[in-house]
Each structure stands twice: as C-alpha cells, then as structure tokens.
Amino acid sequence: MAKTELxxxxxxxxxxxxxxxxxxxxxxxxSSVSDVAVDSQDRVYLLQRSNPPVVVFDSAGKYLRSxxxxxxxxxxxxxxxxxxxxLVDRDSHLVQQYDWQGNLKLxxxxxxxxxxxxxxxxxxxxxxxxxxxxxxxxxxxxxxxxWYSPEGTxxxxxxxxxxxAGEFTTPHAVRVHPDGRVIVADRxxxxxxxxxxxxxxxxxxxxxxxPMDIYIDKDxxxxxxxxxxxISLLSPDGVLVGRCRPCLYTPHGIYGNSRGDLFLAExxxxxxxxxxxxxxxx
Numbered sequence: 001m002a003k004t005e006l007x008x009x010x011x012x013x014x015x016x017x018x019x020x021x022x023x024x025x026x027x028x029x030x031s032s033v034s035d036v037a038v039d040s041q042d043r044v045y046l047l048q049r050s051n052p053p054v055v056v057f058d059s060a061g062k063y064l065r066s067x068x069x070x071x072x073x074x075x076x077x078x079x080x081x082x083x084x085x086x087l088v089d090r091d092s093h094l095v096q097q098y099d100w101q102g103n104l105k106l107x108x109x110x111x112x113x114x115x116x117x118x119x120x121x122x123x124x125x126x127x128x129x130x131x132x133x134x135x136x137x138x139x140x141x142x143x144x145x146x147w148y149s150p151e152g153t154x155x156x157x158x159x160x161x162x163x164x165a166g167e168f169t170t171p172h173a174v175r176v177h178p179d180g181r182v183i184v185a186d187r188x189x190x191x192x193x194x195x196x197x198x199x200x201x202x203x204x205x206x207x208x209x210x211p212m213d214i215y216i217d218k219d220x221x222x223x224x225x226x227x228x229x230x231i232s233l234l235s236p237d238g239v240l241v242g243r244c245r246p247c248l249y250t251p252h253g254i255y256g257n258s259r260g261d262l263f264l265a266e267x268x269x270x271x272x273x274x275x276x277x278x279x280x281x282x
Contacts (some may be wrong), residue, residue, distance in 0.1 A: 002018065002019060002020065003016060003017075003018045003277075004016075004017045004018065004019065006246075007279070008244040008245070008246045008276065009242065009244060010223075010231060010233045010242040010243070010244050010262075010276075011221070011233045011241045011242035012242075013260065013278050013279070014278070014279040015244075015246070015261075015262065015276035015277060015278055015279065016276070016277045016279060017246055017247075017274065017275075017276060018274065018275040018276075018277055019247070019266075019272055019273075019274040019275070020270075020272035020273060020274070021061055021263070021272070021273045021274060021275040022044070022046065022055075022057045022061045022063070022273050023057070023061050023062055023063055024055065024063060025063055028052065028055060028063070028066055029050060029051070029052075030046070030048060030050075030055065030271055030272075031048060031049075031050045031271050032048050032049035032050045032267060032268060032271060033046060033047070033048045033252075033265050033266065033267045033268075033271045033272065033273065034047050034048055034049055034075050034076055034077070034078075034252060034253065034265060034267060035047040035075070035076065035077050035078045035213070035252060035253035035265050036078070036253045036254070036255050036263045036264070036265040036273055037078040037079055037080045037085065037253075037255045038080060038255045038256065038257045038263065039080040039082070039083050039084075039085065039100060040080070040082050040083055041059075041083065041100075042058075042059035042257045042258055042259070043056055043057065043058060043059070043064065043100060044056070044057045044058075044059070044061075044255075044257070044263060044273070045057075045078055045080070045085060046265070046273055047075045047076075047077075047078040047087065047253070047265070048075065048271075049074060049075055049076075051068075051069045052066035052067060052068055052069050053067075053068035053069065053071075053072040053075045053087075054066060054067050054068040054072070054075075054078075054085070054087070054098075054102065056100065059257065059259075061275075065101065065102070067098075067101070067102030068087075068098075068102060071096075071102075071104065072087060072089050072092075072096070073089055073091065073092050074089055074090045074091035074092060075087060075088070075089060075090070076088045076089075076090035076123075076124055076125070077090075077123075077124055077125035077126055077137075077173070077253075078126075078253070079125070079126050079127050079128060079175075080255075081128035081132070083099060083100050084097055084098070084099060084100075084105065084128075085097070085098045085099070085100060086098075086126045086127075086128060086134070087126070088123050088124060088125055088126050088136070090122050090123060090124065090140065091122060092109075092111050092112060093109050093110065093111065093112065093113060093114045093115075093120045093121060093122065093123065093141075094107060094108065094109040094110075094111055094120070094123075095107070095108040095109055095120070095123060095126050095134070095136050096108070106151075106152050107152075108120070108134070108136065108148060108152045109123070114141055115142075116141070116142065117142050117143075117144060117160065118142075118157070119136070119138060119144075119146045119154060119157065120136065120138050120141075120142070120146070121138060121140070121141025121142045122138075122139070122140035122141035122142075123136050123137060123138045123139060123140075123142075124137045124138070124139035124140060124170075124171065124172050124173065125137040125139070125171075125172065125173045125174050125213075126174070127174045127175045127176050127182075128176065129176040129180060129182075129197065130176070130178060130180070131150075132150035133147060133148065133149060133150060133155070133176075133197070134147075134148040134149075134150065134152070135147055135148075135174050135176060135182055136148070136174070137171040137172065137173060137174040137184060137185075138157075138171070139168070139170050139171040139172050139187075140170065142159075143159050143160055143161040143162070143167065143168040143169065143170075143171065144157050144158065144159040144160070144168070144171070145157065145158055145159050145168075145171060145174060145182065145184060145195070145199065147182075147197070147198070147199065156198060156199055157199075158195070158199035159171065163189055165193075165201045165204065166193070166195075166201040168184070168186050168189070168193075169186065169187070169188035169189045170186070170187040170188045171184050171185065171186055171187070172185045172186075172187040172211070172212060172213070173185035173187075173211070173212065173213045173214045174214070175214040175215065175216050175222075176197075176216075177216055177220060177222070177236065178216070178218075178220050179220070179236070180196070180197045181194055181195065181196065181197070181202065182194070182195040182196070182197060182199070183195075183214055183216070183222065185208075185211035185212060185213065185214055185224065186204075186211070187210050187211055187212065188210065190206065190208055190209060190210060190211070191204045191205065191206045191208065191211070192204065192205045192206075192208065192211055192214070192224060194238070203238065205234065205238045207232075207240070208224060208226045208232065209226050209227050209228050210226055210227040211224050211225070211226045212225045212226055212227060212250060212251065212252055212253075213225045213251065213252065213253050213254045214254070215254045215255050215256050215262070217256055217260070218258075220236040221233060221234070221235065221236065221241075222234040222235075222236065222238075223254055223256070223262065224254075225250070225251035225252075225253075225254045225264070226250075227250045228245065229245060229247055229248070229249060229250045229251055230243055230244060230245045230246075231243065231244055231245075231246055231251065231254065231262070231264075246264065246274065246276055247264055247266055247274055248266075248269075248270070249266045249267075249269050249270055250266070250267075251264040251265065251266060251274075252265050252266070252267050253265030259278060260278040261275055261276060261277050261278055262275070262276040262278075263275055263276075264276070
C-alpha cells in the first residue's frame with residue numbers, strides 16, 4: 001500500500017489518496033479488477049475477472065482469504081448486506097449470494113440460459129434493500145431492473161430499451177437508499193434514475209458522463225462514479241454537493257466503510273484498488 005501526496009475534497013470532507021491499496025501475497029494474482037465492496041465488519045472484497053475472483057482483506061488491508069474459482073466465471077458487480085456477499089456472474093447470467101468465507105447460499109437465474117427482457121441476460125449489478133429484498137440491474141443483454149424477495153422469488157420487473165422515463169440504455173449499477181428508493185445508473189443515457197421500491201418512476205438526475213457505480217453511506221448521501229473520471233456527491237434529494245477527480249482511470253466500482261473511507265476499483269489499465277482515506281481534520 002502506498003500513500004500518495006494527493007488530497008481530494010468531496011463535500012465537506014478531505015481524503016488522502018492511497019494506491020494501490022491492499023497487501024496481496026505473491027501467490028495471489030490480481031488482474032482485470034471489476035468491483036469492490038465492504039461488509040458490516042469493514043472487510044473489503046476485491047472482485048476480479050480472473051482467478052481467484054474474490055480477494056478479501058481486513059479493514060487495514062491485510063490479506064485474509066480468496067475464493068470463487070470454478071464457481072464464478074465472469075465477475076462484474078458485488079454488494080454486501082451484513083456479512084452476506086452478493087455477486088453478479090455476468091456472462092453466466094447469474095446472481096449469487098455467499099457468506100464472507102465463500103460458501104454459496106443462494107442462486108438467482110439459470111446458468112447459460114439467457115432470456116430477452118426477462119431474468120436474466122448479462123446482468124451488471126445487484127443491491128439489497130434494508131428489508132433484505134434483492135434488486136438486480138439486468139443491463140447488457142436486457143434493459144431492466146428485477147425485484148426479488150430475500151429468498152430469491154421474483155416480485156416484479158420494470159424497464160425497456162429507450163431514453164424516456166423508466167427506460168434504460170445499459171442500467172450499469174443499482175443501489176437501494178435507506179428510505180427504500182431504488183437508484184439506477186443508466187449509463188449510456190448519461191443519467192441516474194430514481195424509483196419507488198415497486199418500480200414507479202420518481203425522477204432523474206443528470207450532469208453525468210456514463211455513470212458507472214453508486215454508493216450510499218449511512219447518512220443517505222449518494223456517491224456516483226462516472227467516466228470523466230470523477231466522483232460526484234449528492235444529497236438524498238439529488239442536489240450536487242461535491243465533486244472530485246481522485247484517479248486516473250474510470251472507477252468501475254465504489255464502496256465505503258464505517259469510518260467514511262471510500263474504495264475505488266480501477267480497471268483495466270492499472271488493475272488496483274484505491275482508497276480515499278477520510279482525513280480526521282477536514
């Protein structure tokens with residue numbers, strides 16, 4: 001891990017830029033990094049499109065374990081709910097739930113059975129609501145969001161190809177706000193759309209260039225990465241309150257920990273995790 005001399009500001013906070021972050025042992029390969037997530041114990045999960053697909057660190061960046069080889073073939077998105085880890089296996093057309101040690105608990109979708117405008121067809125991301133419901137961005141082969149029960153039963157789907165309200169051109173990321181709203185990065189339409197938990201369109205936020213990922217902190221503040229590359233900070237009602245350029249390459253993934261640090265997944269040129277460590281005196 002290397003602390004740089006760079007400092008960025010997002011809203012009222014300053015962050016020291018550390019890259020690469022995480023102590024990777026020599027026998028573990030890191031390449032084709034796709035995403036990053038943090039669980040309730042502040043363990044950090046690096047997701048990569050190579051073996052092993054999942055590399056786990058403690059909060060200080062010490063290597064803990066790796067897993068997923070032979071189970072996850074095309075890792076794309078990752079999210080945590082408590083100590084559960086939800087992964088999108090894009091070209092296998094699956095969403096899977098694991099415990100932090102890599103034991104499979106739930107599978108949504110049929111391996112190698114893509115469906116057009118029905119679950120699933122090259123999905124991109126997964127999120128879990130405060131009540132445990134699961135939302136999947138079905139974004140490459142389809143233009144939809146799917147809503148599942150905690151047990152994996154499909155409740156509803158919405159969306160179709162297009163540029164109008166409630167339509168998508170590559171829904172690339174999905175997150176659920178603490179108040180239940182479903183927030184979707186509609187990448188090629190250069191916007192973020194907001195829905196009720198049941199899929200009713202509420203509003204959209206623009207001034208993004210190909211938004212890539214979304215992270216929502218415990219205060220309901222919304223962090224959005226895009227291909228400028230930059231990070232934008234929005235208030236819960238969508239007002240822009242901060243913006244920075246913390247990395248050289250597109251942050252394909254963004255997630256935060258309980259301390260307020262942010263972690264960025266930077267593929268494909270550098271293949272690393274960058275940490276934005278929140279300064280105690282901003």
